[in-house]
Amino acid sequence: MNTAQRNFEKVCEILEKNENNPARLIPILQEVQEEYRYLPEEIMTFLATSLDIPPAKVYGVATFFSHFALKPKGKYIIKICDGTACHVKKSTSILDAVRHKLGLTEDKNTTPDMLFTLELVSCLGACGLAPAVVINEDVHGLMTPAKTVALIDEILKKEASL
């Protein structure tokens, strides 16, 4: 069984578990995103058909919440906090450094090799550690541009050895 087929069977399971109930669209989307790491268009059309709602409705919900991603994300998601505390502790300079390091811009936030996605978030609730950076599930506090770039280099080294 290939990956596409496996992913898709999971989607069918998710729909079944949620009894094809259109009122459960949001939990369904969350679970589907866990499977694909984003919400592919054809899967959203499939969900819409299975739930008997218009695709435009699914699209509307998927674009309303910033949690949902419509484009594939990289293997490592770097979240730089730009909440008040982190902002005054110069989170912007970290952002600039990471963008420079990975060749990313405001419009282009995923590297072409699909390794990194860079996101600027409002507040991670780790204000005591400001400025904070989260890479996937790991929180890194009291960051500087240099420390952040070092973390990226570490990941790159690990990936190269795989």
Added chain:
Amino acid sequence: MTTSMIINVDGKDIEVNGEKNLLEVIRKAKIDLPTFCYHSELSVYGACRLCMVNVDGRGLQPACSTPPENGMRVVTNNSEIRELRQIIVELLLANEGHECATCGKNGSCQLQLLAKKVGIKKVRFKRTGHKQETDDSTYSLLRNPDKCVLCGDCVRMCSEVQGIGAIDFAFRGAKAAVLPSFGKDLASVECVYCGQCARVCPTGAITPKPEIEEVWKALENKEKIVIAQLAPAVRVALGEEFGLEPGTSTMGQIVSALRLMGFDMVYDTSFAADLTVIEEGNELINRLKEGKNLPLMTSCCPAWVKYAEQYHPDLMDNLSTCKSPQQMFGSLIKEILPEKNKVEKKNIVVVSIMPCTAKKYEARRKEFAKDGIPEVDYILTTQELATMIGEAGIQFKNLEPSSFDMPFGFKTGAGVIFGNSGGVAEAVLRYASEKLTGVRTESYEFKQVRGESGIREAQIEVGGTLLKLAVVSGLKNVKNLIEKVKKGIAKYDIIEIMACPGGCIGGAGQPVYKEGSVRAKRTKGLYDNEKMLQLHKSQENPYIAELYQTVFGGGEKGLHLAHELLHTHYRSHKRIEKESFDIHANKKKTELDITVCFGTSCFLRGAQTVMKNILEHLDKQNIQDRVSVKASFCFEKCNRGPVVNIGGEIIEKCTPEKAISEIDRKLQISVAQS
């Protein structure tokens, strides 16, 4: 005994009599409270806050979403409320894109009217937003997101009344927008082009797509013979654009105006409607005899046809094969006139004047062109005709009326009532009942099928058999009715289906109206119009009879021509358009066409195995020449995949065994038939 409910509005006691909200009570007090997002046909949204009133003890409340309660004291007009309304309208006007003079809704824009009504002299806010591109992907509608004020009227119309939901809100906050799914353009999604969104859009964010320039160009081209066909519903609505009451017939003035504008011949689509009645009536009688493909579903409405093709591929055989009157007219004219008037076919330009935006799409369907020449060249909506009359400087109200050209301007009442819901069914009944009984009757009215409700049923006895009819308008109603038919809860012989509430008189090409009562007036106008005609049954139209004797006469050849000119076929449509591709193609026409769905769902449920087995089977049995195989993207039946279409038969949850046995069965039938 029920105690009456009294509400005090601006010092006057008003009795509440079933009014659902405060707004209705206030309007009953003859106060014209300004509203923006409120539509009596749609659910209450309460977004615009223009109907804020002061309710004693509660402060400012939106009247549209406040239920009436006994003893309420309401103030609708004081300086606080007036200022509030002004701020709201100013904020709406601060959006990008409100350039009235060049807007498609100039003159019928709710926002423009409102600005005048609440006394806006200046917009104090800076304009926000940035220029966005207009979506002109369809033949029917223009979507200009800059003019959208996010009132949601179109969204609610599309989902609540039409049951489609082709557009919806997307994104959030300052980025919020009304968009087709995945931000695609309208032509790539399930929109059926009925245009009811444009009808309720209070600004110019969605408007019918005009073809005025093209028509002027044709009229000024000396080489072209330009022929107009006028749809029935237009004659009782155009007057509204010139200050006349809805329902006023201006047929004669329209004909005069068209001649002044330079049309060479002015004909009536109602003539073609008479022709449709005969063809569809015969079709009904044949199907009743054979007991096959019932209920017969009418096919005059292109939005309904597209809807059926997208959502009910299994009903394709139920649709009448008759072309719509517009297309019958076009194909007939382009067949007859070149010889009769000694002109080249390419120099004949047929312009229809329609109450409809979907007709613009219908005329461009590839089934309706022969050798690259379309049956109908341009389609003007009622609104566009009014604009052209204005451009030409014609004083419409002062025009002397004149009559249509002959013979295609001659119609019976049956062809006129096509313009309102129930009209097609009644017209076909007038023909079929006499044809079935062989007896001519003096009476002609079948009032059982008339009325305003969106779903009407009638049972009519004709020559000993009971004909069961349904008349339905508004696609949400259609959706509900078809569900019942498919489940076997309801059974009919004929179903008349119109996408727009009230039928063509309520079409999106008609002058913009807000109140449903306008539709009733236009409908009455058409029935009154028919009363003034001498003939009421299509079979009594002498020019129709002549047509069958001359053009369609001469035995087999004539019948073949009639079929070619007046009938069509349908194909299932993917809601999100992508063409299918050949897997195993044959140059010649084959006995059996097979399409395997390769949409995501079917693919992963084993469409590939089914396809592989089918191809192996063809090879083994050496029947490759008799069959063609295609892969299609999606039949939209994803939860019942894999789906395979074998010679029109849709097989859900298809296995290789099921597919092969159906192929063998179909091929055997085809051998037996030949």
